[in-house]
Amino acid sequence: MTSTDLLRDNPHYFHFQGQEFKLQAHAELRFEVEAKASVELEMTEGRGEMFGTELAKNKKYIFVSGSKVAIYTWHGCTIVLKGKAEVAYISKETPMVVYVNTHAALEQMRQKAEAENTRGPRILVVGPTDVGKSTLCRILVNYAVRLGRSPVLADIDVGQGNMGLPGTIGALVVERTADVEEGFQQTAPLVFHYGHKSPNDNFQLYNMLVSRLAEIINVRCEQSKKVNCSGVIINTAGWIRGAGYEALKQAAGAFEVDVICVLDQERLYNQLKGDLPDFVKIVLLPKSGGVVERSQATRAESRDNRIREYFYGLKNNFFPHSFDVRFNDVKIFKVGAPSLPESCLPLGMKSQDSQTKLVPLVPSNSLLHHVLSISAATTVDQDIVETNVLGFLVVTSVDMDKSVFTVLSPAPRPLPRNILLVMDIQFMDIK
Structure with a gap:
């Protein structure tokens, strides 16, 4: 042996x-x-x-x-x-040959787009949880970059938050292959605040943000022929039944995808084949034998590690700051109001509208350990819900007597903006 x-x-x-x-x-x-x-x-x-x-x-x-x-x-x-x-x-049992063949087919589409001055391929990677969707996206992006392309990598999996933090969606133009140890260099990703761990927690808001992200990617592609020809690769959540399946179809329409790669789910493959137009190419790919299913506890630990990595670095080589923020210096909001019966709503308003409504919050002890997004909006008159975020904070203590709360921040004071959005995601800094 x-x-x-x-x-x-x-x-x-x-x-x-x-x-x-x-x-x-x-x-x-x-x-x-x-x-x-x-x-x-x-x-x-x-x-x-x-x-x-x-x-x-x-x-x-x-x-x-x-x-x-x-x-x-x-x-x-x-x-x-x-x-x-x-x-x-x-x-020796690995799907890498299949994956590189997929890349070769996408590269042919890019070459055709370059010759005809049209849009490059847009690929949606779908499948249940823990089948290697994020890994396949990373492989396809890296192979494209190695050929001199600059594809857009979009992440609409709010459960893990590879682009920002869990509870966000985002996109990034990739011009260098991922670092072996640390992944893609994320100097200026476009990130939107969603605030929950699952699309099901606020389905209306999730679909709205996905559509907003697709719009901005379209604008970015129009500004650069290289990016436009390189195409877009989109990582999705593992929620593929019921409303989750509808979210996948909505995302396919919003991004106007040309190719859908279905990982290890024949049922989903046949559903999409029947429901989507013929011009969308749908391919069924095997998952790697090295992929293992994670428990809920493991996924929660992974989220905590992702947040900790944001503040402290993958190898604890970052040194975050801790400082007090006065209640009066910031405006705090939560996206989504509690659902009300139709009879209790103002005339002409639908119950779905409350899911994307901005609700002001009065600072209290309930903020403790919550993750806060710093909105790029400069005034409350802007459409804050559809405005990207600049970074994240964690509330480590609240002093109601002094009307201040203490935050963990990747940068020193002052805050770049004064509009903060609360997530339903908590993190305890026990370093």
């Missing part, structure tokens, strides 16, 4: 002191970092890539607690691991 077979079959944790893995062509090394630990990775021979980003030879990469990593090689390579992993194994 080889050491690689042992690592695959043994369910216990592994402590590597320079374990060497030799990968043959078209093989994939998969490992997950143990909680409160780290793993150092170095490619000593050959060529390999992580989710479409090429690894540099003899460079040491550090992956922190909870990282799920897959290193694929087209020609063969040698990988050395040091640290503690929860699981590690080499697999």
Whole structure:
């Protein structure tokens, strides 16, 4: 029995002191970092890539607690691991050939768009939770960038918030491949405040923000021929039944997608084939064998880690600020009023309108530990609901006697704007 077979079959944790893995062509090394630990990775021979980003030879990469990593090689390579992993194994059963063929088809569409001066492909990646949608988006974007493209990556999965924080949707023009350790460089993403963990919490607001995001992406594409030809890749939530399915169709219409990639869900594939027009190409793709289903507790922990990473950095290399904000210096709102019966509403108003209504809040102890979005709006007369946000704060304490609350902030005082939006998402700073 080889050491690689042992690592695959043994369910216990592994402590590597320079374990060497030799990968043959078209093989994939998969490992997950143990909680409160780290793993150092170095490619000593050959060529390999992580989710479409090429690894540099003899460079040491550090992956922190909870990282799920897959290193694929087209020609063969040698990988050395040091640290503690929860699981590690080499697999030859990987969908990477299918994914690169998908990329090649998209590239042909980009070349045609470039020649005819038209719009590049717009791809919606859909499927249930935990099938690798975010990973596929990352692979497709990285392959496009490696060919000199500048695609737009849009994220409308409010549960994880890869573009901003959980409870937001956003988009980013990508001009460089994702960093192996830290992902895409997010210097100036466009982010909108939604405020909940699921589209179902405020369906009307979710659909409105998705449409708003699509409008702004259209404007951005009109400003740059390169971006327009490169196309848009859209990551979606894993809610695919009932209203979630309607949200997917609404997003497909808002972004005017050309291609829908369905991951590991034949039922959803056939539903979309029947409901969407023929000019939308719908393809069924397999998920990676390394993808595992996460529990609700694991997903909640992932959200906390994403918020903590925003303030402290992936490797705790950021140093956030803490300062007091006076009640009178800010205006605090929540998007969405409690639903009322039709008979109690003003004449001509519908119950759905309350879901996108801006409700002013009086600062109180109920703000404690809540995440706040800083709106880019300069006055309350603006359409704050459809205005993007500049950043995020967390309320760490409230002093009603002094009429101040203390915030954790990535930047020092003063706040860039005084209009704050409350999320239904909480974070306890226990660092």
